[in-house]
Amino acid sequence: MNAVATLSHPDRLLADLIAGRLPDARGRFGPFGGRYVPEMLIPALERLESGVREHLKAPEFQAELAAQLRSWVGRPTALTFAPRLSERLGARIWLKREDLAHTGAHKINNAIGQGLLARRLGAKRIVAETGAGQHGVASAAACARLGLPCTVYMGAVDMERQAPNVGRMRLLGAQVVPVTSGDRTLRAAIDEALRDWVADPLNTYYLIGSAIGPHPYPYLVRELQAVIGREAREQIVAATGSLPDAVIACVGGGSNSIGAFHAFVPDASVEIIGVEAGGRGTGLGENAATVAHGRPGVLHGTYSMLLQDADGQIQETHSVSAGLDYPSVGPEHSLLHALGRVHYTTAGDDEALEAVRTLGETEGILPAIESAHALVGAARWAREHPGRTIVVCLSGRGDKDMQTLLAKLIKEPA
């Protein structure tokens, strides 16, 4: 079923993707994507799909979104040249500064966009899931801004290791519900948010945090995050007079990366690289590198690459960065991988932590550990391609990671 060993018409699929014909009418990116959900959710997804079709590209909605992005999110975010890091890595590094967006990461682009859509669709309440807490904070902020009640499901394990974000969400007026089922992290939080939605699908809006889930979510989230690549492409051309040689972003569920990549996919001269969480090794359960170590399957409503055992049971994942700690990846990434248009690689826990330190010391920017995975990928690509120009998506800032960074990176004087 849906075997994906080889794609039958890769050239046509890439052309379709570039021409904006994907996802297709069935919500598919080639063999990937679709809508694998309980029947109870079908009416809600159909309504969302028609709402997306009616509003997302409409001038009125776009104007409303643009105003929020400009005056509340703080867009466009800067594209910062990193001279000292460039010198160290031997290539010209530009950073797309999503860490400067309101609430400290790219997540807000999606949260405010979906919040506006939910309001237009007449939603009475919003549910969201969160892992590291970044999407939860962004959702809580967007809901407060728009006057919508917000419930955030968060794994009990994550609530403990990301306590400051729990406080932030509560201060922003959200109800945070601990999830004690399953693995008690992001995956279980998504399961629980879906269960909440199943219980009242017509009044509740599920504000999913990444480019995952059943159609039309992977499309909707990509469209809302594509502002990252659109801005970056204009900014780099304005600054240097030409396209970059490479664009690099970290990949968990894959929303900052699909947003950064989308505008560059048609530019055949631009190499695109996604960096997954290599964790502490290549064995099952030691990483969250879905493209590197997974095979296709269905989780959370979509057919995509998946970390699973021989029986199709979903595997627990490990990454030092909670935001990349997810056993699947958005379906569009699975297609980009199968087409060879994006090259996926991994960065380990220790490499990523070291990259946090390097960026802090060279440029005065403390990145999120997630984003530091992209910096590891950039350093590697720079070694192989000295002197070239690289745009790195700096998806978030590192303040949320202080607990981990203090424990792992600051050595007390002996």
Place this chain on the structure above:
Amino acid sequence: MIPRDRISQSIRAAAAGGGPALVAYLTAGYPRREKFRDHVRALAESAEVVEVGVPFTDPMADGVTIQRASVAALAQGVSLHWILEELAALGPLPAPVLLMSYLNPLLAFGPQLAARAAQSNVAGFIVPDLPLDESGDLRAALTREGLALVQMVTPVTRAERLKQLCAGSEGFVYAVTMTGTTGKNVAVPDDVVHYLDAVRELAPVPVCAGFGIRSREQVERLRGHVDGVVVGSALVEVLERGEDPRAWLKALRGR
């Protein structure tokens, strides 16, 4: 008789005798895998259809009882391969057996699934995260072996789609009686009864109501409006407590 017709026939026979038929669910290998064959046999002797749940790590349509049962079954090494071996070893049973599984374990099993299931006396499948629109491949494979693919309908399903789902369902139509996940006790309000009547009007196969059914009063209320009722979480709790499922099902039936 082809396997999928055994399902509808078993339900119709009970309905004709005053019904409703009982579709009895258990999570395979829970609470203990050594008890699986005994439990399946007990349910097959006291219900019209046995629904064997294949445990999955992420049962998003299920409530806390079946989540707990799934985790515990997986911890004991229960897999679809093991379930099919056990069912094959049990041999023919007095009631047809359905497998209820999320899609991913079925995909992982591979293309031999339908043939292996047929060899293990499985009569059909319920796949809660496989909507009709995505079910073409699995349906074709099951049809070749004469196995049913049961569709679910819900109170929020729109009229046009309800027709398609009823026409596309095999064995029976699984009518969800409430919004939400499995396992909560609910009164059965009038609009749900009207909805069940409407489903029954449309369906060429029997209609069974499920999600939240755990008392004899609920069963009585549904009598005449459905051909059968699915009991899941409540029965899993009976097995969990080590009680006799035969006695409990008999009491539920009330006759």
